[in-house]
Amino acid sequence: MSDSFEAHAFGVHGGMHAGAGDINNIYYLLRTESFGASPRRQPTDELRWLRRRFVEPAGLGKARDVLETFRTVFLDGLPGSGRIAGAKMLLWELGDDRRQIHELVLQENENAPRIDRSHIGDGDLVWLDLSRVAERQWDEVQDELSPLRATVHDHDAHLVVVLPAKTGHLGSALDRYRIEIQRPAVEEVLARYLLAEDIPRPVPLPPLRFLDADRRMEEVDKYVRLIRRARDERREGSFMAWCEEAFRALSRQARDVAKQVAELTAGPQRALLLAVAMLHGAHADVIYRADASLLTAVAHPCENSPLLERVPLDQRLKEIGAEVDPSGSVQFEELDYDAALRSYFWAHMPELRDALQDWVKQTADSPDLSAGERRNLVERFTEQCLSERYRPTLVSLVEQWTADPTTTRKMEAAAVVVRHGLRDEQQARSFRRQIYNWARTDSLSQRLAEVIIVACRDEMMARHPDEALVRLHHVARRERGTRARETLIELVSRAPRLRRQMLTRLTDPKFVPGRWPRDIELFLQLADPEALTDPGRRDHAPITESTVRQQLATGWSLVFARRPHDVWTSTIRRWLHVAAEDERHRHALLDVLVGGGEAEASVLARLYAITCERKAWAPLGDLVIQDINAVWGARTA
Known part of the structure; x- marks a missing residue:
């Protein structure tokens, strides 16, 4: 499995609203059902999802023996060998309802240890991902590994450390616990993914163009998701036809999109292309209004022809390769074409970015959109802005959506941005840092505080409970209600070590009790x-x-x-x-x-x-x- 793999738990449920007008209820997002699955079950759900798709890499059996015997194992291997997925599965096998599985995170405080050993509690199952640490960081962290292992042993815990590639000798005290694993065959992983998705396949797998190249495991995940979509959306065809369509979506779309945009030079055509890409799967009425508002956002001249002389929407959609299905939803004919279009416009038409941000901000608050359409729109825009260069755009959006006066729709949109950022493997740490900065703001608004509480409760509690505790504590100190405090107490009640950590924050002189x-x-x-x-x-x-x-x-x-x-x-x-x-x-x-x-x-x-x-x-x-x-x-x- 891939080192960059991350399993996610999906499912969002909106609230009920009887009558007209907005619900300006600052506790809307904090209701028990607000984000679907209970945060207590998310780690289990994610690991169960991974288990169904996991192919054990060579060497994991030895790692299992070392972990069970010595409580600590260091996983070595090349990128893509499956170290992170292997670490999670080793801990999953040891788990039960009373043992917490979570990740240790390197600390950023100067003049302090890089690894906070107080984050290990009695019987905890923890992993530490060092796969991406720079050489300078590795030199600092390596000295802390022996004390870390001693703490794990003292607490009857278990620890899996994912090492950087080519770390060299760990030292005589630790090298005996290092196990190198080898990446499983891509064909085996592909077969397991297909089985998990209930996609019927020939045995053995026939020659597939996808397998002609050396593939990372995240490509297998995306490929199988596209195969599933081809099967579900086309509702006909053979396994090979689904695989071929999925392969085209992976390999050719960037070129096809560039060609289409070059051919469609009229502003209204390009606006419709982008509107459908951002709201792919939305109802035709939503697409029509969003297209018109996008033209306004980019200050495009209005069409002056009489209404009855204008080109019908279905014909305009056909010109750009989209269609309206029997339910009224608009989709491109080519699989995953919408994602390629979004990436193209964002990368190659930078002058559109500010206008697109304003359009998303306005459209997300439109009552025309269903909860699912709004979520998709915000997630798709967030995806384009995840890199460090564009992250300030997302910060600004969240702050604007949560500023008074606001609406439930804006609050939901802000929560979606934060959640999506926290679930992104590459950018999650930066989003956790941003939440920390917000939480420590003395002028923190109640609306933004609510978004932070939801993010800590439904996302960070599952994987980074120690960081969730710190952020909730800062919000609890500043809030005018009790929601952060109640959520914090709920978190602390799950683990004695978190109660100890909180007592330290309330009584240690360095925290000014x-x-x-x-x-x-x-x-x-x-x-x-x-x-x-x-x-x-x-x-x-x-x-x-x-x-x-x-x-x-x-x-x-x-x-x-x-x-x-x-x-x-x-x-x-x-x-x-x-x-x-x-x-x-x-x-x-x-x-x-x-x-x-x-x-x-x-x-x-x-x-x-x-x-x-x-x-x-x-x-x-x-x-x-x-x-x-x-x-x-x-x-x-």
């Missing part, structure tokens, strides 16, 4: 005594760690100093209830509470008074008095 008032509310929700005393898969409750107890005491001291007792009393009662029931962790819970309130005699008195509210808590009162005496005795000694 207490600077943000909303951090107090966050702490009170994170200070869940049931979660803190849960022993987990390794029989190791977080509150048994001295670092966690110190963080909790610091957090409670901030709560006691900055909030009245009626705010925190209910949480204290929960702590006392758990302390009364859980003898194993009773002293740790009470020590934290007394340690947090040691600077405030009134708080300690209030704490003792609460223990007297219930007969079952009476023994706790004696322990609290003992802790208070110990604390004050130490202070006066």
